[in-house]
Amino acid sequence: MSEHLIRAIEKxxxxxxxxxxxxxxxxxRAVQSLCKMDARAARDVIDGxxxxxxxxxDVEEECLKILALxxxxxxxxxxxITALKINNDLERIGDLAVNIxxxxxxxxxxxxRMEIPFDFEAMAEKTRAMLRGxxxxxxxxxxxxxxxxxxxxxxxxxxxxxxxxxxxVLLQESPEIADDIIQFLSVSRHLERIGDHATNIAEDVxxxxxxxxxxxxxxxxxx
Numbered sequence: 390m391s392e393h394l395i396r397a398i399e400k401x402x403x404x405x406x407x408x409x410x411x412x413x414x415x416x417x418r419a420v421q422s423l424c425k426m427d428a429r430a431a432r433d434v435i436d437g438x439x440x441x442x443x444x445x446x447d448v449e450e451e452c453l454k455i456l457a458l459x460x461x462x463x464x465x466x467x468x469x470i471t472a473l474k475i476n477n478d479l480e481r482i483g484d485l486a487v488n489i490x491x492x493x494x495x496x497x498x499x500x501x502r503m504e505i506p507f508d509f510e511a512m513a514e515k516t517r518a519m520l521r522g523x524x525x526x527x528x529x530x531x532x533x534x535x536x537x538x539x540x541x542x543x544x545x546x547x548x549x550x551x552x553x554x555x556x557x558v559l560l561q562e563s564p565e566i567a568d569d570i571i572q573f574l575s576v577s578r579h580l581e582r583i584g585d586h587a588t589n590i591a592e593d594v595x596x597x598x599x600x601x602x603x604x605x606x607x608x609x610x611x612x
Contacts, residue, residue, distance in 0.1 A: 391459070393458075393459065394455070394459045394461060394465065397451075397454075397455045397458070397459065398455070398465065398468065398469075400451065401448070401451050401452065401455065401469075401472055402527075402528055404444070404447060404448050404451055405448060405472060405475065405476065405479075405524070405527070406524060406528065407444065408441070408444045408445065408448060408476070408479050409479055409520065409521075409524045411440065411441060411444060411483075412441060412479050412482050412483045412486070412520070413517055413520055413521065415434055415437060415438075415441065415483055415486040415487075416482065416485075416486040416489075416513065416516070416517060416520075416583065417513070417517065418430060418433070418434050418486075418490075419431065419434045419486040419487070419489040419490040419493070420489060420509055420510060420513040420580075422434060422490055422493045423489060423490075423492065423493040423496070423505070423509060423576060424505065424509060424510055426493065426496065426497045426505075427493070427497070428493065428494050428497040428498075430490075430493075431490035431491070431493035431494045431497070432490070432494065434486060434487060434489075434490035435487050435490050435491060435494075438483060438484070438487045441479075441480060441483035442480065442483075445476055445477075445479065445480040445483075448472065448476045449473065449476055452469050452472050452473050452476070455469055456469055464597070464598075467596065467597045467600070468597055470597075471527070471593045471594070471596065471597040474589070474593050475527065475589075475590050475593055478586040478587075478589050478590050479586075479590075481586055482520065482583050482586050482587075485579045485580075485582055485583050485586075486583075488575070488579050489576050489579050489580075492572045492573075492575055492576050492579075495572060496569060496572055496573075499569075505573070506555065506556075506559060506570075506573065507552050507555065507573055507576075507577065509576060509577070509580065511548070512545065512548045512549070512552075512577065512580050513580055515541065515544055515545050515548065515584070516545055516580050516583045516584045516587065518541065519538050519541050519542065519545070519583075519584055519587035519588070519591075520583070520586075520587045520590075522534055522535075522537060522538045522541070522587070522591070523535065523538045523587045523588075523590035523591045523594065524590065526538065526590075526591060526594045527590065527593075527594050527597075530594070530597070530598050531594075532594070532595055532598050532599060534591075535591040535592070535594040535595050535598075536591075536595075538587055538588060538590075538591035539588055539591050539592065539603075541584075542584050542585070542587075542588045545580070545581055545584035546581060546584070548577075548581075549577050549578065549580070549581040552573075552574065552577040553574065553577070556570050556573070556574050589604075592604050
């Protein structure tokens with residue numbers, strides 16, 4: 390690998406890490422705005438979406454520049470292809486953080502009506518840990534760390550299912566708050582989808598490191 394290609398890939402990794410850090414921050418702020426019913430903080434998350442969009446475009450352009458200038462092969466080529474896919478996942482996570490903030494704005498208009506009946510902070514922490522783990526696996530090319538992210542997805546799915554079960558009970562007991570419950574369920578679904586995107590990143594890391602496609606073959610997760 391040429392010195393120029395090594396530097397270009399390191400630069401790309403740095404940009405991916407910065408994008409991930411920004412996305413993780415937006416997710417954290419979106420969930421906090423919801424838990425505090427802070428419409429102003431939610432609006433800041435929504436207004437900041439353009440920053441993530443611009444960073445996503447920058448990473449994509451960097452990938453295309455490397456492909457054009459250096460024509461990488463083997464694992465370097467797999468890294469660039471993986472980076473393009475991960476870039477898209479990170480942008481989608483940013484969009485889901487905006488969706489959570491939008492639910493906060495809507496709910497905050499009548500926050501006095503009910504307490505938040507779900508532990509979104511715990512679920513958000515698990516999804517943030519998955520996101521951090523998947524990017525760490527990418528940077529260190531750590532297949533073991535990627536596997537841990539895949540296993541954690543079941544925990545997030547279980548939390549999401551638990552929230553739906555709790556919502557069913559609440560809707561039976563208090564049908565007058567149905568609109569609020571539906572919006573809270575949307576938040577749960579958004580967090581679950583963020584976990585799915587983190588899982589996508591981890592699967593792509595395994596492909597990049599080993600050339601194995603595990604997305605549709607869970608039996609191949611056994612190391």
